[in-house]
Amino acid sequence: MTQTHPGWPEAYAERYRRAGHWSGRTFGALLRSWAEDRPGRTALVDGDRRWTYARLDAEVDVLAAGLRRLGLRRGDRVVVQLPNRAEFVLLWFALQRLGAVPVHAMPGHRRTEIGHLVRVSEAVACVIPDRHARFDHRAMLRELLAEQAGSGTLRHVVVAGDPGDHRDFVRLDDLLGDASATGRVDPGDGDAASGDLALLLHSGGTTGLPKLIPRTHDDYAYNARAAAEVCGLGEDCVYLAVLPLAFNFTLACPGVLGTLTAGGTVVVSPDPSPQTAFALVERERVTITSLTPPLVPHWMDEAASGEADLGSLKVLQVGGARLPDDVARALGPAIGVTVQQVFGMAEGLINVTRLDDPEELVHTTQGRPISPDDEILVVGPDGRPVPDGAPGELLTRGPYTPRGYYRAKAHNRIAFTPDGFYRSGDVVRRLPSGHLVVVGRIKDQINRGGEKIAATEVEEHLLTHPAITQAALVAAPDEKRGERSVAFLVCAGPPPAPRELAAFLNERGLAAYKAPDQVVPIAAMPLTAVGKIDKNALAGMLSPG
Numbered sequence: 165m166t167q168t169h170p171g172w173p174e175a176y177a178e179r180y181r182r183a184g185h186w187s188g189r190t191f192g193a194l195l196r197s198w199a200e201d202r203p204g205r206t207a208l209v210d211g212d213r214r215w216t217y218a219r220l221d222a223e224v225d226v227l228a229a230g231l232r233r234l235g236l237r238r239g240d241r242v243v244v245q246l247p248n249r250a251e252f253v254l255l256w257f258a259l260q261r262l263g264a265v266p267v268h269a270m271p272g273h274r275r276t277e278i279g280h281l282v283r284v285s286e287a288v289a290c291v292i293p294d295r296h297a298r299f300d301h302r303a304m305l306r307e308l309l310a311e312q313a314g315s316g317t318l319r320h321v322v323v324a325g326d327p328g329d330h331r332d333f334v335r336l337d338d339l340l341g342d343a344s345a346t347g348r349v350d351p352g353d354g355d356a357a358s359g360d361l362a363l364l365l366h367s368g369g370t371t372g373l374p375k376l377i378p379r380t381h382d383d384y385a386y387n388a389r390a391a392a393e394v395c396g397l398g399e400d401c402v403y404l405a406v407l408p409l410a411f412n413f414t415l416a417c418p419g420v421l422g423t424l425t426a427g428g429t430v431v432v433s434p435d436p437s438p439q440t441a442f443a444l445v446e447r448e449r450v451t452i453t454s455l456t457p458p459l460v461p462h463w464m465d466e467a468a469s470g471e472a473d474l475g476s477l478k479v480l481q482v483g484g485a486r487l488p489d490d491v492a493r494a495l496g497p498a499i500g501v502t503v504q505q506v507f508g509m510a511e512g513l514i515n516v517t518r519l520d521d522p523e524e525l526v527h528t529t530q531g532r533p534i535s536p537d538d539e540i541l542v543v544g545p546d547g548r549p550v551p552d553g554a555p556g557e558l559l560t561r562g563p564y565t566p567r568g569y570y571r572a573k574a575h576n577r578i579a580f581t582p583d584g585f586y587r588s589g590d591v592v593r594r595l596p597s598g599h600l601v602v603v604g605r606i607k608d609q610i611n612r613g614g615e616k617i618a619a620t621e622v623e624e625h626l627l628t629h630p631a632i633t634q635a636a637l638v639a640a641p642d643e644k645r646g647e648r649s650v651a652f653l654v655c656a657g658p659p660p661a662p663r664e665l666a667a668f669l670n671e672r673g674l675a676a677y678k679a680p681d682q683v684v685p686i687a688a689m690p691l692t693a694v695g696k697i698d699k700n701a702l703a704g705m706l707s708p709g
């Protein structure tokens with residue numbers, strides 16, 4: 165059975181309920197109430213397909229019934245890896261309506277990551293596209309099933325598109341197609357409680373394999389609603405989902421869920437290119453969207469060519485990685501939008517610059533928390549708060565920041581303070597206004613333009629290569645992505661070329677974005693006084709590229 169409000173002490177839960185943050189409603193119930201309030205308004209657009217709130221609600225019922233027939237029940241975990249199509253939204257809500265729990269996988273994840281998500285969550289089902297970005301997801305699942313060889317938890321594979329010749333793979337459309345047969349169903353949503361687990365997000369990770377983050381209906385619905393409020397979303401807003409829907413930023417900051425909460429329209433972009441996106445902005449009169457920093461120059465270049473009418477676009481959110489101040493300055497005038505910096509994390513806390521903040525703050529800070537009940541500490545190496553303006557590690561707790569990772573007791577003792585603050589590993593400076601400036605990181609992670617790479621995870625894979633005896637992955641400054649990954653390798657023999665390494669890691673089932681961008685053979689690793697690999701010294705050997 166799912167745990168209620170993982171980790172929040174009852175006194176805090178009570179406080180968040182009294183403040184009205186935790187509304188006591190599940191996502192299944194929320195969608196129903198939105199559909200009753202505004203049945204005829206447009207909720208979702210994907211290409212030529214359009215869903216009113218009423219239709220979305222009804223199709224979610226049908227899909228939930230289909231998933232139930234398949235055998236899914238409340239509390240079951242389901243790994244979801246779908247590209248940016250309406251099916252993601254339908255499936256997500258159908259799982260919510262059953263009280264089942266989507267485990268978010270990124271489109272680029274491969275056998276290693278998906279297998280890890282399945283194992284940690286003990287997922288009973290996996291939902292995948294047939295093929296996407298020239299990759300056959302069915303073949304990956306066949307391999308995974310063979311790996312678990314009857315001993316794992318995975319029982320169902322649902323395929324958006326053609327399930328191929330695997331007799332146990334189910335076609336998503338078949339679950340959606342039975343509408344006439346079933347009519348309206350009560351898939352048992354009444355059983356789910358708002359304190360139940362609603363979804364599992366994966367963390368960027370710092371040590372070893374990524375951890376899962378348990379988000380409840382109460383906390384995640386508040387996350388979306390609070391973000392929608394600070395972005396001023398209302399019925400007339402049209403949100404364009406450009407980044408992957410599985411990304412917390414796109415789904416709930418305010419993203420899809422914030423937009424639906426406000427009564428607006430979500431438009432799904434199948435890819436993040438400005439060409440695709442601008443056509444959708446013009447056609448659907450999009451008012452708000454969100455990007456990671458590496459996309460920004462492409463969008464600015466395309467806007468300069470001046471062909472698309474972007475007049476409807478009011479707010480452009482940028483987050484996931486540090487946006488350079490000069491780019492932030494140039495962006496607003498280049499596209500004719502109000503820029504909003506977003507510094508968030510799957511673990512909870514979201515900071516945003518406000519739409520009416522002075523420009524200087526919008527250009528040079530990553531915003532301030534969206535909730536009055538977000539608690540922030542900026543601490544030095546001794547764990548004590550530093551004065552405003554001084555750099556320190558950001559610790560946080562609050563109404564949508566869970567108190568621990570999923571099933572990770574030992575790790576939680578390191579990642580959280582005894583009184584429940586999450587140690588973000590981000591180094592920030594806090595200004596007197598409460599705005600935070602991200603100035604660095606103490607976690608062993610590379611932020612490749614918003615894609616997080618846990619150094620130790622990749623190092624462990626590199627060490628399985630027969631020629632490599634020691635490996636250290638570090639971040640180097642990069643013109644395009646902010647950071648790129650550099651593998652320092654001590655080798656017994658000729659060092660593998662980056663392409664060979666990429667193929668090797670691909671063979672091991674690792675997502676392509678985790679392959680080192682650059683390889684530097686080195687005779688011996690520099691060591692710290694206590695004999696650990698000195699990553700600061702390694703980083704010091706690199707020049708900006």
Ligand code: OOB
Nearest residue numbers: 412413417483484485486506507508509510530602
């Ligand atoms: C978002 O979530 P995650 O979980 O992929 O990554 C969180 C980490 C943060 O701890 C920080 O290290 C980095 O990504 N980060 C930023 C940033 N936004 C995130 N670093 C500098 N400047 C920023 N603006 O990335 C995420 C989740 C929700 C909304 C937006 C981003």
